[in-house]
Amino acid sequence: MTVLTRGAYGLPGTSLAYKTGNWRSTERPVHVHAKAPCHAACPAGEDQQAWFAKLQEGRAEEAWQVLVAANPLPGVTGRVCPHPCQNACNRKTMDGALAIHNVERWLGDEAIAQGWTHPVAEPAPDAPVVAIVGAGPAGLSAAYHALRHGLRAALYETAPEAGGLLRSAIPRTRLPRHLLDAEIGRLLSLPGIEITYRARLGRDVSVEELASDHAAVCLAPGCQQGRAWDVAGALPSDHHEGLALLREFMDHGQFPPASRIVVHGGGNTAVDLCRLMKRSGVQQVTLITASGLPGPQTAPDDVLNVVPRELDEALEEGIEIVPHATVNRLIMRGSKVIGAEVASLRKERGADGRTRRVTFEGTERVIDVDMVIPCIGELVDPEGLEPLVDRGYLRPGDTWGRLQDNLYALGDARGDRGTVAEAVGDGRRAAEAIAARLAGAEPEADDRGELTAEGLNPVYYEGAPRSTAPKLAVQQRGFDTEIEGDIGRAAALAEAQRCLSCGNCLACDNCWTFCPDNAVIKTVELATDGSHYLFDLDYCKGCGLCADECPTGYIQMQPERGP
Amino acid sequence: MSDETRLTELRQKFGRQPAAPDETTGAEPTPREAQPRFRGLESGHRACQGCGEALAARLVMECAGPDVMVANATGCLEVFTTAWPESAWRVPWAHSLFENAAAVASGMEAAMKARGRNTKVLAFGGDGGTYDIGFQALSGMLERYHNVLYVCYDNEAYMNTGIQRSSSTPHAATTTTSPAGRERMGKRHLKKDLLSIIAAHHIPYAASASVAFPQDLQRKVRYAMGIDGPTFLVVHSPCPLGWRHESRLTINVARRAVECGLFPLVELERGSLTNVMPIRDQRPVTDYLQLQGRFAHLFGDDPRAQQKRDHLQALADYNVQVYGLTGAGPDPADTGGAAAVGRSGVAAGRR
Missing domain, CATH: 3.50.50.60 (FAD/NAD(P)-binding domain)
Structure with missing residues (x-):
């Protein structure tokens, strides 16, 4: 018979009777699925983090299904989108943003090649x-x-x-x-x-x-409808408006003859037009834009609104871009234009807080041209x-x-x-x-917060260089072959592995491994996503270690509720 | 309440340990019971928030158990895990005196041997019970070649009794018995190079590990568990209270200690250096020091502060040089690669 003396004996694991959770005074850990910055920045509403998570597991079709839950045209947007997702990617503070658009495009193409179908059921015959x-x-x-x-x-x-x-x-x-x-x-x-x-x-x-x-x-x-454009009342007899010219070219494959042109505007249409005309043989193509070129000196809302890689390609191809300038006046010989008077211009904030375009006197210069094409937007x-x-x-x-x-x-x-x-x-x-x-309800906006780079723990991510897609050399660029190439399956899957999973669980086990109090419980032995970890608040002392060591910011410390 | 009543109450509440692995209670296991790892050290222990030692002990138990028994020297670990009549341990566990954990473990090992059992005996001690008070018992255990894994949880001072300096306290750290002030900038002496002394016993395996690199720590435990003979592991375990840093920073502090070179992660077999964890990018020691209040005086106006920082940097650089901690480019086993995680934990260096 066991003789118990004070302090001699304690049964195994009986400390569980003592709930150290009541030591927590101010904060408790919670799982917070914040928006990844790519998702927050995506105008189409794609959750890039979610489909990258599927790709990380090698499940390309599921990744595509997650993607098309928001955007049914990934092959298109993967090619033409100015990818604000990529510009927002938290990895840019580490070793370069993910090549999101290349992977999106690869998924879009893969879906076509494999014949994947949208998981959408036919609506009822009497559906509205x-x-x-x-x-x-x-x-x-x-x-x-x-x-x-x-x-x-x-x-x-x-x-x-x-x-x-x-x-x-x-x-x-x-x-x-x-x-x-x-x-x-x-x-x-x-x-x-x-x-x-x-x-x-x-x-x-x-x-x-x-x-x-x-x-x-x-x-x-x-x-x-092209926006009305005239410079001090003068319009040449052979006037062409940018979008109309582009459409005509798309239909007939021809531009009106010119050797030196000025394009006035600052969007993708303007840059596309510049590049196509340069390729079709125009010797000198100048883009006059009121916006600035991307760079540290340029305010984000002042940057030329063009897909960044398209802008780089345009500069490679020898398009001359004059930022912060406008066409002041056309110099005519009869009804033909022979020159454009260009002046510096800035968008300046007036006393009433509204932005105006101010042309600076004394900066006028003349460019010899035989065609001026406005690309200033449509109505x-x-x-x-x-x-x-x-x-x-x-x-x-x-x-x-x-x-x-x-x-x-x-x-x-x-x-x-x-x-x-x-x-x-x-x-x-x-x-x-x-x-x-x-349904008699109001639509609900997703007002979750965004997870910024400060919310991540970067030590847990292994460095990996960004994958790049092949590109046609300037001399090889024509009118049919795509300029930017396919990234390929291997590179797409490798790129997916670079995703930091901002704001969403990676199932990396850090919280489970690092909790000194065994207060993180794993409910599934093997998992790849989602939260299968529980906080056992009976024992959590609120040290905050799990939140600090969570790579993705999925664990955050929040004030205790109530008294 | 009598002991018997209390014991019965606890037995009813928690049941009894299964006598054999295939013995089941019949009840659906709770999520805690269904954890896919051995729970050698359970919740409900009274360690402070963010305790590095509680974490280290749990990590060791996870991969050492369940067929082990523990001799535990007096110290924080013993105190916070066993508030009578409760115990956080789920293995046979004995509390020794402060100075004789290694001696008690030697006896337990001899008893097991006499009974023809191979249950591995672990001896746990803090840095006070290992570097200072229990040192001769430890040396004797190593010399007599007992089949014991001795784990020293190094939190660099006598934390249990109120943060007194030990021979493991780093140079220039302030403790209650080496206070920084007019006379001195914290501890005057250097941290004892215990691992070299241990290795000089020519034992099969001696290593250092850190709570910041749990996979590396557990690999070392498993390796030591497989050796028939004395093995030794010193685990760097930050103490938020004694080092005066925020409890959430425990891992960060431990990681920086490794990354700056002040706590090198090395393995010695039969006295020879056999492996190190290379440092990918060596941090300045100030990155490590400035997180901790025990080094706050090194960041004041005092002209001696700069000298002390330089001294600690020189000690770190010495470690890097002596142990060859500079790696040759990124490596899955270096400080950067060993920390890397990926989806479902699959990254280089993960389990």
Whole structure:
């Protein structure tokens, strides 16, 4: 018989009776799935971190499915998007941002090659129908997301083909047509989407009719009308407006003859036009833009709004760019232009806080040219939309695109958009708002915080250089072959391994390994994502070690609730 | 409450240890019971927030157990794990005196041998019980070649009794018996190079490890467990209270100690250096010192402060040079690679 003397004996593991959790005084650890900065920056609403997580496990098809839950056109955006995700990537503070757009593009292409299909069920036969005007990226996205919400979609497109600006204004060297056709074709073949071609707003259909026949109407007509441009009243007889010139070239493959041109503007259209004209034989191409070139001296809102790699390629190809300048005056000989007077200009903030363009006197100089092409943006063609157009655009009041109760404006026509990804995001939000309204609810915005680089613990990430995609040499660039090449499967998967998983669990076991109090419990032995760790608050003393050693910032210390 | 009642109560609450691995209680295991690792040191112990020693002991037990028994010298580890009548240990565990953990372990090992069992005996002590008070018992145990793994949890002072200096306290650290002030800038003497003394016993294996590199620590424990003979491990275990740093910084502090060279991670077999953890990018020692209040006086206006910082830097550089801690480029086993994690933990150096 055991004789117990005081202090002689304690049964194994009985300290569990003593709940050290009551030592916590101020803070407790919690799992917080903050937005990764790529996700927060993505205008289309993709969660890049989520699909990179699938790729890290080698599950490419699942990664693609996560991707297309937000963006049905990854092959397109992977090529044409100015990738704000990449600019926001926390890895840029370490050894370079992830090549997100290259991997997105690879996934998009892989889906086409493998014939992966959208995991979208056919909506009920009597499901409400959303009418969508315009089958550009915004309209296509709205139709696709309507389906995801169990609605049907009826698209009305003026042109004989879908794609909008993707087809009419983006050069093949950036976006091959076979890929565009494949992605759009896959989307339009989904059961529940009907499309009517050659249906012109104001002539074949009217907004009122559509509104009375459908559950809701999405207006995504794009901007088809060049902004009026003249310099002190002078316009040459052979005047061409930038987007029209580009479209003409896309249709006929020819530019009007010129040897020295000035393009005035500062967007992708302007840069595309410069590059195509240079390649078609124009000797001297000068881009005059009011914005600045990217660099440490330039404020972020003053940078030329162009896909960064496109800008680099343009400079490689010998396009001369004059930043912070404007065309003041055309010098004419008869009705022909022979020179452009260029002056320095800055966007300056006035006393009332509004930004104005100020031209500086005494900086005028003359460039000899035989053609000046304005590329200063386009407005909504008001035909059929007269009562809705306000100063050139549709201008909805909120992020959901609501113009009226069942009327939504998306894409470029809003007036505050400018990229394909934004258009795709508009389509998704509008569909969400429509579905919520039909259910008698309000759509909910995702207002989670963003995880900045300070929230990560960088010591746990092994350095790895960024993968690069092949690129055509300047002499080889033409009008058909894509300039930027495919990154390839191996590089795409390697790039995925570089993802830091900002704000989301990596299942790395650090919290489980490092808790001095055994207060982190693992519920699954092998896992690759999600939180399968529990905090046993009965024993957690609140030291904060797990939060400090969590590589991804998924564990944060938060004040104890209540007294 | 009588002892019997209390014991019965505890038995009812926690049941009894299964007598054999295949004996089950029939009840669905709780998530804690279903942990995919051996829980040799359970929750409910009274270590301070962020205790490096509690963490180190748990990491050692995880891969040493379950067929082990422990002789534990007096010290924090003994005090905070066994508030009578409770025990945080889930292995046979005996509390020795401050100075004789190695001697008690020797006896336990001899008893096991006499009974024909191979249960490995572990001896645990703090730096006070190892570097100072228990040193002769330890030397005797090594010399008599007992099959014991001795683990020293080095938190660089007598923390249990109130932060008195030990022979392991680093140069210039302030403790209650080596206070920084007008006369001195903290401890006057140097940290004892215990590992070299241990290695001089010509034992099969002696190594240093750090809580900041748990996979490396556990690899060393496993290696030592497989050796029939005396082995020794010293684990650098920050003490937030005694070192005066925030409890959340325990791992960070331990990591920086390794990365600056002040606590080299080395392995010695039969007295010869056989392996080191290379430092990828050596940090200045100030990165390590400035996190801790025990070195705060080295960052004041005192002109002696710079000299002390330079002295500590010279000691770190000496370690780097003597042990050859400068690696040849990034390596999965260096301080950068050993810390790397990936999805589901699969990265170089992970389990």
